[in-house]
Amino acid sequence: MIEIDFNKTLIKKVEEDFQKERKYVVERSEDLKSLLIKIEKVGTLSLPTSVRGMETHHPELERDLNLLEGCGLISGKVRYTKHNAYHEYFITEKGKTMVRQFAT
Numbered sequence: 754m755i756e757i758d759f760n761k762t763l764i765k766k767v768e769e770d771f772q773k774e775r776k777y778v779v780e781r782s783e784d785l786k787s788l789l790i791k792i793e794k795v796g797t798l799s800l801p802t803s804v805r806g807m808e809t810h811h812p813e814l815e816r817d818l819n820l821l822e823g824c825g826l827i828s829g830k831v832r833y834t835k836h837n838a839y840h841e842y843f844i845t846e847k848g849k850t851m852v853r854q855f856a857t
Contacts, residue, residue, distance in 0.1 A: 781817065786855060788817055789826055793844045793852045802831070803838040818842055826851055 778785070792798045800818065801809050818840075821827045826848035832841050844852070 777816075778820070785817055785821065788814075789821060789844070789848055790852055790855065792827055792842055793849060796843070798842045799832075799839045800842070801837060801839045805836045821848070 788798075798818075800811060800814065803809065818827065818829065822829055822842070824847075825845055827842045828845050829840050829842040832839055
């Protein structure tokens, strides 16, 4: 009986998190679409992660980029310079197809 209650508790939490993520995507869908179009137009998007040893954070933008990357619409890699580190994002073929669909 304890095992069943434990599993229900865990599943309830996962379902709550899923609903929060779903709400986030729905609320930000136009911003996510604009971000994808911007990356397609510019060719790349560079996001600094460390400038002269100081970490930089862009929580909402990082979350959006991670979501687009997780969907396979963009691809990212970390680049380093002598003093800085940054994450560079490129649009994928799947992302290009999606942008073309926005235009129709």
